[in-house]
Amino acid sequence: MYWAMVRLGTPALWHLLRMYVGHCAAQRRTARKLWRAVRDAPTAAEAPLLRPITEHLHEFEHAALGLQPGASPTTQGERITVVHILGSGEVLYSPLPGLRALLRTAPALAQHRHVVMDTPHHPAAYLGPMEFASRAFQALRPLLEAPERGPLLLVGLSRGAVAAVELAFRAAERTGQPTAALCLSAPTRGDIEWPASVRDIGLLEAGADAALRLPLPGFLRRFRRARFRHAYARVTAGVYNELSLDNEEMLALLARHIRETSPERTCLRALREYALLGRVSDAELRQGFSDFAARAASEDLVRLTFCWGTQDVWMPHARCRQRVEESLNRHPGADARVTLHSLPGWNHGIARQPEQDFGPVAALMTSACNWLQQPSQKCEGSGSDDG
Amino acid sequence: MTDDEHAAEDLDSLEGIRVAFARRFEGYDRGYHALGEQVMKRYYEADGQAKPASAMTFRNFLQGKTSLRDPTGLLLYFECLGADAPQMQRIRGTLQQALDRRIAAPAKQPALAAFRESDLEQMPYSRALAECEAATHFEAHTSTPIAAVAPLHYLLGPGCKRDAGPDRNNWGLLQHMDAVQRFLEDLELKLQDAFAAAAPSNAAERRWLAAAAVREAGDAYAAYLLRFPAYAELMLSRRRHILHGPMPEKERQVAIGSVKRSFRTLYRVFERFAQEVVLDGDRKQKARTPDGEIAMEIVGERLMSAVQGFYMTTVLGSTGTGGLFAAMQQSRREFADEPLKGPAGWSGDHQALVDTNDSVQRRARQMVEGNARVRYGEVKRLFETQDDSFFQHCYAVWHQDFGQVLVRQTGTLLAGELHNRGQLSDREVVAFYKFFLTSKDGLRLHSARHQPSLFDLSTSD
Numbered sequence: 129m130y131w132a133m134v135r136l137g138t139p140a141l142w143h144l145l146r147m148y149v150g151h152c153a154a155q156r157r158t159a160r161k162l163w164r165a166v167r168d169a170p171t172a173a174e175a176p177l178l179r180p181i182t183e184h185l186h187e188f189e190h191a192a193l194g195l196q197p198g199a200s201p202t203t204q205g206e207r208i209t210v211v212h213i214l215g216s217g218e219v220l221y222s223p224l225p226g227l228r229a230l231l232r233t234a235p236a237l238a239q240h241r242h243v244v245m246d247t248p249h250h251p252a253a254y255l256g257p258m259e260f261a262s263r264a265f266q267a268l269r270p271l272l273e274a275p276e277r278g279p280l281l282l283v284g285l286s287r288g289a290v291a292a293v294e295l296a297f298r299a300a301e302r303t304g305q306p307t308a309a310l311c312l313s314a315p316t317r318g319d320i321e322w323p324a325s326v327r328d329i330g331l332l333e334a335g336a337d338a339a340l341r342l343p344l345p346g347f348l349r350r351f352r353r354a355r356f357r358h359a360y361a362r363v364t365a366g367v368y369n370e371l372s373l374d375n376e377e378m379l380a381l382l383a384r385h386i387r388e389t390s391p392e393r394t395c396l397r398a399l400r401e402y403a404l405l406g407r408v409s410d411a412e413l414r415q416g417f418s419d420f421a422a423r424a425a426s427e428d429l430v431r432l433t434f435c436w437g438t439q440d441v442w443m444p445h446a447r448c449r450q451r452v453e454e455s456l457n458r459h460p461g462a463d464a465r466v467t468l469h470s471l472p473g474w475n476h477g478i479a480r481q482p483e484q485d486f487g488p489v490a491a492l493m494t495s496a497c498n499w500l501q502q503p504s505q506k507c508e509g510s511g512s513d514d515g
Numbered sequence: 516m517t518d519d520e521h522a523a524e525d526l527d528s529l530e531g532i533r534v535a536f537a538r539r540f541e542g543y544d545r546g547y548h549a550l551g552e553q554v555m556k557r558y559y560e561a562d563g564q565a566k567p568a569s570a571m572t573f574r575n576f577l578q579g580k581t582s583l584r585d586p587t588g589l590l591l592y593f594e595c596l597g598a599d600a601p602q603m604q605r606i607r608g609t610l611q612q613a614l615d616r617r618i619a620a621p622a623k624q625p626a627l628a629a630f631r632e633s634d635l636e637q638m639p640y641s642r643a644l645a646e647c648e649a650a651t652h653f654e655a656h657t658s659t660p661i662a663a664v665a666p667l668h669y670l671l672g673p674g675c676k677r678d679a680g681p682d683r684n685n686w687g688l689l690q691h692m693d694a695v696q697r698f699l700e701d702l703e704l705k706l707q708d709a710f711a712a713a714a715p716s717n718a719a720e721r722r723w724l725a726a727a728a729v730r731e732a733g734d735a736y737a738a739y740l741l742r743f744p745a746y747a748e749l750m751l752s753r754r755r756h757i758l759h760g761p762m763p764e765k766e767r768q769v770a771i772g773s774v775k776r777s778f779r780t781l782y783r784v785f786e787r788f789a790q791e792v793v794l795d796g797d798r799k800q801k802a803r804t805p806d807g808e809i810a811m812e813i814v815g816e817r818l819m820s821a822v823q824g825f826y827m828t829t830v831l832g833s834t835g836t837g838g839l840f841a842a843m844q845q846s847r848r849e850f851a852d853e854p855l856k857g858p859a860g861w862s863g864d865h866q867a868l869v870d871t872n873d874s875v876q877r878r879a880r881q882m883v884e885g886n887a888r889v890r891y892g893e894v895k896r897l898f899e900t901q902d903d904s905f906f907q908h909c910y911a912v913w914h915q916d917f918g919q920v921l922v923r924q925t926g927t928l929l930a931g932e933l934h935n936r937g938q939l940s941d942r943e944v945v946a947f948y949k950f951f952l953t954s955k956d957g958l959r960l961h962s963a964r965h966q967p968s969l970f971d972l973s974t975s976d
Contacts, residue, residue, distance in 0.1 A: 409803025
């Protein structure tokens with residue numbers, strides 16, 4: 129086992145070192161800010177932001193959304209359950225800054241129930257995209273079976289967007305109820321050149337896994353925990369800076385998450401998430417999207433909305449959109465249930481940057497909610513629509 | 516009449532009986548009325564006999580003039596004309612069948628109306644559906660292989676509803692596919708858990724787990740076909756529905772999607788095997804190229820066909836005539852007692868399948884021939900009771916003939932197909948075969964198996 133540690137740990141340390149060296153000054157500044165926020169824990173107990181529903185599902189508290197406690201927005205139509213599915217490297221609190229901005233822009237959306245689905249920790253979820261989808265569905269199932277859930281809107285970012293597509297169809301088939309999905313920055317191609325930050329993080333997975341399996345005495349375990357916490361903060365800061373998500377609000381939430389959770393578990397999960405991004409093949413994604421287009425051609429109960437940011441530094445948005453268009457073209461009728469949008473000015477983290485104009489995102493989400501509340505209404509602007 | 520002439524008499528049809536006894540009556544030295552008196556005397560002396568018909572009725576029967584409301588009233592006449600016990604048994608059976616046909620005739624006529632083909636073709640489709648429902652209702656009672664009325668019923672079940680409830684008798688293909696998908700997904704989650712528990716650095720254990728998963732998937736699918744034969748019949752039977760007709764497009768696409776997902780779940784097992792065993796960790800991600808994906812799909816299809824082939828040759832092939840099973844196992848049966856270098860071919864379970872079928876066929880013949888009044892339910896139960904031990908023997912034959920070579924076949928087929936598609940070089944494929952077929956570690960993988968099994972059929976009930 130120690131030999132395995134040396135064999136795996138040596139390249140892992142090399143990748144970590146290369147990543148640290150490769151980080152630009154801005155990323156290092158973000159890392160320092162995040163680390164200070166982690167260290168400087170507030171003295172008073174912090175108000176809870178989430179209420180657990182199941183192990184993987186948590187509902188945002190009213191206060192966390194910036195709403196007054198006890199105030200209930202006027203209910204128009206049936207109350208929808210909006211499930212936020214996280215992207216790679218995100219944590220439970222990640223959607224909050226964007227969600228607060230969204231609700232300021234479209235207050236009517238506050239009437240709905242906002243739930244966030246935690247990314248699975250189980251290593252089996254990261255064997256491949258299919259395994260991830262099946263674990264995600266297991267996590268969602270209790271909500272599907274809950275009698276009070278109402279119509280379902282899945283909002284997924286990045287890898288969460290791809291999962292949202294699959295989950296929407298499965299939910300509709302399982303329940304016979306209309307289901308909508310808002311797919312933000314869906315990576316529809318596996319042949320894109322992921323940035324070095326993503327690749328390097330993924331390469332750390334094997335070494336981290338081996339390090340965690342090592343039986344260590346007490347003080348070395350503490351040392352290991354501290355190193356994992358530091359490494360996690362460092363890699364997360366680098367990614368968030370790259371995606372322009374390193375505002376004060378987000379860093380404070382990240383710091384809170386790091387303080388509240390097991391650093392080893394959280395770090396290893398993040399490494400596995402990035403490693404999975406690098407493992408997904410283009411052939412697999414192509415098959416998956418072809419399959420979804422075939423289902424969309426005949427499934428009345430599902431509506432999908434895709435959007436990509438034109439300033440996405442991680443993915444070529446035009447090529448990703450083109451993949452979906454090609455899939456839809458092969459299945460006549462599918463485009464009646466799927467709309468595609470390009471959002472100017474947005475980076476990869478759509479609906480995560482509170483300083484951006486949330487008008488278009490709010491409009492798309494409102495449109496999806498309107499459809500859910502009146503399922504006989506066709507989705508407006510079928511085909512493609514920009515902005 | 517001589518004994519040979521008696522033996523040549525056709526006593527299995529009403530017309531045959533009529534001809535046989537007209538000839539016997541020619542040798543009778545008295546007239547109809549005298550015969551009738553003799554018969555009445557026998558009737559009063561005996562207990563439990565059917566009341567005889569009159570002598571004139573007997574005469575009219577012999578002359579072909581009567582339609583016979585109750586033919587069993589003629590039994591004593593035949594006894595008086597010298598029919599022995601075996602002949603009386605056959606005559607009794609024939610006359611009772613004639614009576615039963617007469618009783619069923621009023622109900623049969625409307626049902627048969629649907630099968631006068633020209634009439635069916637002239638009917639509106641909706642009426643043809645209604646006419647044929649009588650036939651499928653009958654089939655449901657007799658437990659014959661399923662033929663739904665129309666493609667709609669084949670897809671959604673007799674109730675034509677997506678939610679058909681828990682009773683599998685009300686299921687169509689869609690509901691069966693849902694159940695199979697749940698079963699396979701549950702198994703796949705357990706296989707994923709087992710695989711993910713191994714450290715990424717422990718290549719040997721990951722290979723073993725990938726191999727054991729292949730075996731487990733094959734065993735699970737075979738067990739499912741045995742446990743729920745209705746699913747197999749829906750999927751594998753050519754005679755799926757009586758009438759040609761349309762399927763609702765949405766449900767058809769749902770069925771297609773469901774089958775695709777079920778098989779993708781199964782194929783995922785082969786993908787892990789390809790990555791861990793054949794491609795040694797697949798650092799270059801050859802399994803994930805279009806050629807790699809196609810290779811795995813082809814091999815997955817071959818191996819799933821092995822399970823379906825098992826169902827055809829062993830499960831179906833060892834019932835009825837039993838001919839297919841006998842034909843497929845000729846050498847193995849012939850050389851069962853020879854000292855073999857390879858694994859044993861013929862086993863007690865193989866013999867049990869043959870013996871069970873022979874026994875049931877023999878007992879069914881005896882039941883029907885020995886008692887013309889035997890209830891259909893008793894005959895049916897005879898065949899149903901066969902099923903319990905029969906399926907156990909079938910599963911044992913699966914393990915011996917198919918299951919224990921499944922991993923070996925998977926490895927050799929995958930390597931060959933990946934090489935064929937340019938994902939493995941000549942050197943790499945030779946190195947793999949050497950490892951997989953001759954090395955100790957490679958041979959260990961052939962017998963990799965989860966003990967106890969991870970799949971659970973009870974939750975599918």
